Amino acid sequence: MVTKEKIVYGRDVFYVTSHSELLHDSSRIAEVRKNIQCGDMLIVKNVFDKKIIEQIKKYLTNVGQNSLPSYRNIEVGCPNFHRVNIWDKRSYVQACFHQFVFFPWNQDIFNLFDLVKEVYHVKNLISELPKNKFLSSEPEDGCIARLAFQFYPRGTGAMNKHCDPLDYHQLTVPILVMSKKGEDFVKGGVYVEKTDGEKIILDDIADVGDVIYFNAQTPHGVELIDPGYEIDWTSFQGRWMLLFAVNKLFNNNQIGNSVDLEI
Numbered sequence: 001m002v003t004k005e006k007i008v009y010g011r012d013v014f015y016v017t018s019h020s021e022l023l024h025d026s027s028r029i030a031e032v033r034k035n036i037q038c039g040d041m042l043i044v045k046n047v048f049d050k051k052i053i054e055q056i057k058k059y060l061t062n063v064g065q066n067s068l069p070s071y072r073n074i075e076v077g078c079p080n081f082h083r084v085n086i087w088d089k090r091s092y093v094q095a096c097f098h099q100f101v102f103f104p105w106n107q108d109i110f111n112l113f114d115l116v117k118e119v120y121h122v123k124n125l126i127s128e129l130p131k132n133k134f135l136s137s138e139p140e141d142g143c144i145a146r147l148a149f150q151f152y153p154r155g156t157g158a159m160n161k162h163c164d165p166l167d168y169h170q171l172t173v174p175i176l177v178m179s180k181k182g183e184d185f186v187k188g189g190v191y192v193e194k195t196d197g198e199k200i201i202l203d204d205i206a207d208v209g210d211v212i213y214f215n216a217q218t219p220h221g222v223e224l225i226d227p228g229y230e231i232d233w234t235s236f237q238g239r240w241m242l243l244f245a246v247n248k249l250f251n252n253n254q255i256g257n258s259v260d261l262e263i
């Protein structure tokens with residue numbers, strides 16, 4: 001067990017060229033687990049093809065432009081949905097973004113959970129769990145895998161600095177980079193705050209298609225995307241990412257909530 005004193009968030013960043021390097025090597029997984037427990041970050045390069053990422057963004061843009069957003073609690077069998085969150089006071093972490101959510105008990109046209117299964121396998125193994133945990137159509141231990149695509153519009157998209165729960169369900173919440181800084185947006189992006197207070201903007205050190213792993217307790221957030229830019233939610237110009245989450249069900253009181261560090 002790693003003691004709190006030994007954790008230095010954002011201590012180091014290391015790169016791996018593919019998930020298969022880790023999936024079949026239990027000693028490598030144990031090494032990565034130790035690093036992430038201590039506050040290091042892992043970037044796996046080119047996990048997803050840019051073409052499929054573009055197709056998914058186009059599809060979600062269409063859904064977002066042509067259907068009404070709404071919110072659902074995470075309950076067994078709930079539909080996939082999308083929601084707009086404009087600094088909604090009911091959220092545990094204050095943020096401004098458009099989110100698209102998928103659950104393993106629903107089928108979708110990209111067969112998303114099959115497409116991304118290697119990421120969940122690595123996430124679970126790093127967290128000392130069986131690789132397929134939380135991926136079936138039934139919840140396990142009061143939790144379920146949940147894919148959350150997040151879109152941050154230019155001029156207004158942001159999320160407060162926060163930390164996510166670290167418990168029996170996860171050690172890390174991997175992120176897929178889906179937008180290119182310098183092309184899709186210019187300023188801001190997802191960041192982690194190191195123990196010494198320095199911010200590392202992950203969009204500056206990773207590329208579209210890369211998956212980033214860090215300790216869920218690392219203070220992190222999204223710095224305002226392109227401040228001053230004219231806001232237009234309908235244009236879907238801005239920054240996309242995907243979170244490979246495992247979430248507790250609505251009625252599970254065993255696991256804590258994310259903590260906003262700015263309020």
Ligand SMILES: [Fe+2]
Pocket residue numbers: 162163164173220
């Ligand atoms: Fe988070």
